[in-house]
Amino acid sequence: MGRYVFKLPDVGEGTAEAELVAWHVKVGDTVAEDQIIADIMTDKATVELTSPVAGKVLAAHGEPGQQLAVGSPLVEFEVEGAGNASEAPPPSNPAPQASVPLTGGQTAAAVSSPPRGEGDQPKAGGGAPAAAGGNFVFKLPDVGEGTAEAELVGWHVKVGDAVSEDQLLAEVMTDKATVELTSPVAGTVVALHGDAGQQLAVGGLLVSFTVEGKGNRGEAPPPSNPAPQASVPLTGGQTVSVSSPPRGEGDHPKPKAKDGGGAPAARTLSTRNQRPLASPAVRQRARDLGIELQFVPGSGPAGRIEHGDLDAWVASGGHAPSVPGASTGSAYERHEGTTETRIIGLRRKIAEKMAESVRRIPHITYVEEIDVTALEELRAHLNSRKTKDQPKLNVLPFIARAMVVALRDQPTINSHYDDEAGVLTTHAAVHIGIAAQTPNGLMVPVVRHAEARDPWDTALEIARVSGAAKDGSAKRDELSGSTITITSLGTLGGVVHTPIINHPEVAIVGPNKIAERVVVKDGQMVVRKMMNLSSSFDHRIVDGHDAAVFVQRIKGLLEHPATLWMN
Structure with missing residues (x-):
């Protein structure tokens, strides 16, 4: 029998430590490979850690609530074979007497050792290669609770590449997040199993390596798909890093990835x-x-x-340096050929969500013009008197406030409709989604409890969540849970548009650009600042009359902006 030391793996880029949330095992327990042993929390998510080996728990290092350093010993096992450590020190902390369930935070991914290949024998040392010239098969790990498959977003290696342990191999996407997969071993890539955009089953073959030692499989399978000729970068979504656990003490130095001969x-x-x-x-x-x-x-x-x-x-x-291949020819140069682009990753998720909204929701669209001259005067006045800590106000905080007030008379519009269950859930809180264009595509960050915010606080929160969505730092709860949505194209707002409802909501409001127009007021032709307000409603829940009443209420509030805070 041997001793195996499982160290806290790297569970996110730049993460040096993580908080131990709960234990699922105690000293003396016999655990199976891939059994959940603990939950830890980073600043991004709560992560489940699973056992890389089958064995008996000898020691558990750390108490719930304690910050643990990445790479420090977490659990020590007694295993068949030599293990990865020569002798067992006494436990640094006694393990809890019973398993403790997950106590909080979203679960982003399970960090697991790769599943073993068919016909494998139990390995000493948790699968670390021991002899020269072996084959190692890395299978798609479980990257989220209840996830049976994941979409391959892109490769970062190709056949023939020499990779180091923990080097980034690929990104996969679930319905929760985009996850980076790193190499569990150092070796040479001999096969990549899958193309970008393909759905892969958890436990299915992902990458085959040749490694020093006997590996975890008798022979390497042929590639099921040809490798791409270049790595494909991440195309969208929040990133969570899933790394194989660090090796125990006494491991041999690992070969480094090739860098093109020092170029x-x-x-x-x-x-x-x-x-x-x-x-x-x-x-x-x-x-x-x-x-x-x-x-x-x-x-x-x-x-x-x-x-x-x-x-x-x-x-x-x-x-930036010049982009290779940029055209320097005549402005009237002829062009030939076509370009095909696979819609994958976040862009495909956006497409699927839009198609689902249109397929499931019978939209009714209503457009009204609003005289925002007084609103623009008030906005300019407030901006001229703002303090250093206050943001500059645009029109969105005022529209958000008008929606909050209008919803008091028509709370049904602030609802989610589960058409499969036939249940309408009306929300007391107004969580306004702000449809935002980001480098990753269309996202909807959420301003929570808009009913409790003044215009400056609303403006600050809109800027904060929109900025987080654009730079990729938004957390999952900042991108979900809206009860009604605003979609705005800003200065590109055009004259009118037909917004698509953010399913399962039942309404969406879309301001168009503000422009000076000649209108008739009190029998006189005058120039006023006008804005069209486009809106769509789920006609199964909101009748045309109720939609018109809602928009007319918003119109009245925006045309007399002092009344926004008198209700």
């Missing part, structure tokens, strides 16, 4: 629809410097932006 790393510029790849620390530094990451060329794997790239960007005065 300088290529610098890659993110395209418009790509979320730039960067660690949270790099993102925070970019925010502090006021740098838009999508314009910064990245020199890391798959164009990942690193601190040195920020330094180079600042040193260059904020100028």
Whole structure:
């Protein structure tokens, strides 16, 4: 029998420590491979940790509520074989006497050792290779509770690449988050199983390696799909890192990934629809410097932006290098050919949600013009007198307030409709979704309890959640739970549009651009600042008359803005 030490794995980019939330095992328990042993919490999510080996718990290090360093011993097991540590020290902390359930936070992903290949024998050391020339098969781990499959968003390696342990291999997307998968071993990639956009089953083959030692499989399977010729960067969604657990003490040095024979790393510029790849620390530094990451060329794997790239960007005065292949010919040059783009990742999720809304909801669209001259005068007055800590007000906080007041008379419009169960849930709180265009596509961050906010507080919260959605730092609860939505195209708002309801809500309001128009007022032709307000309603719940009454109430409040705070 041997001893195996399981250390706290890296559960997120830039995360140096995590809080131990709860234990699911105690000293003396016999656990199976992939059994949940503990819950930990980072600043992003609560993560389930599963056992990398089958064995008996000898020691559990840490108490619930304690901050633990990444790479520090977490659980020690007695296992068949030699294990990965030579001798067992006494437990640093006694384990709780009973398992403790998850106590809070969203569960983002289960961090698991990769499933073993068919016909594997129990391995000493939790699967670390022991002899030269073996084959190691990495299967798609469980990346979320109840998730049976995940969409492959993109590869960061190709066949023939030498990778190091914990090097980023691929991104997959569930309905909860985009998850980075890292390599559990050091070795050479011999097969990639899947193409970007393909749905993969949990436990299915993902990457085959040749490794030092016997690996975890007798022979390497042929590639089920040809490898892409270049790595594909992340295309959207919040990122949670899923890493294999660090190896125990006494491990041999791991080979490093090849860098092209010492040639300088290529610098890659993110395209418009790509979320730039960067660690949270790099993102925070970019925010502090006021740098838009999508314009910064990245020199890391798959164009990942690193601190040195920020330094180079600042040193260059904020100028990007010329994009390879840019046309320098005549403005009347003929062009041939077509470009096909697979709709995958977040963009496909957006498309599916839009299609579901249109398919399930019979929309009724209503448009009304509003004289916002007085509102614009009030807004200008308030902005001229704002304090240093107050934000500059645009029209959205006033529209949000008008919606809050109008909903008091028609609370049914502030509802979710479950058409499958036939249940309408009307909410007392007004959580307003703000449809926002981001580098990752259309997202709807949420301003919670708009009914309890003044215009400055509303403006601050709109800016905060919209900014978080745009830079990729928004948490899941900031992107869900809205009860009614505002969609605005700002200065591009046009004359009128037909907004699509954010299912399962029953209404959406969309202001168009403000423009000066000649109108007749009191028998005279005058120039006024006018804005069309477009809106859509679920006709199964909201009748046309009620939709008109709701919009007319908003119109009256915005045309007499002093009444917004008199109700």
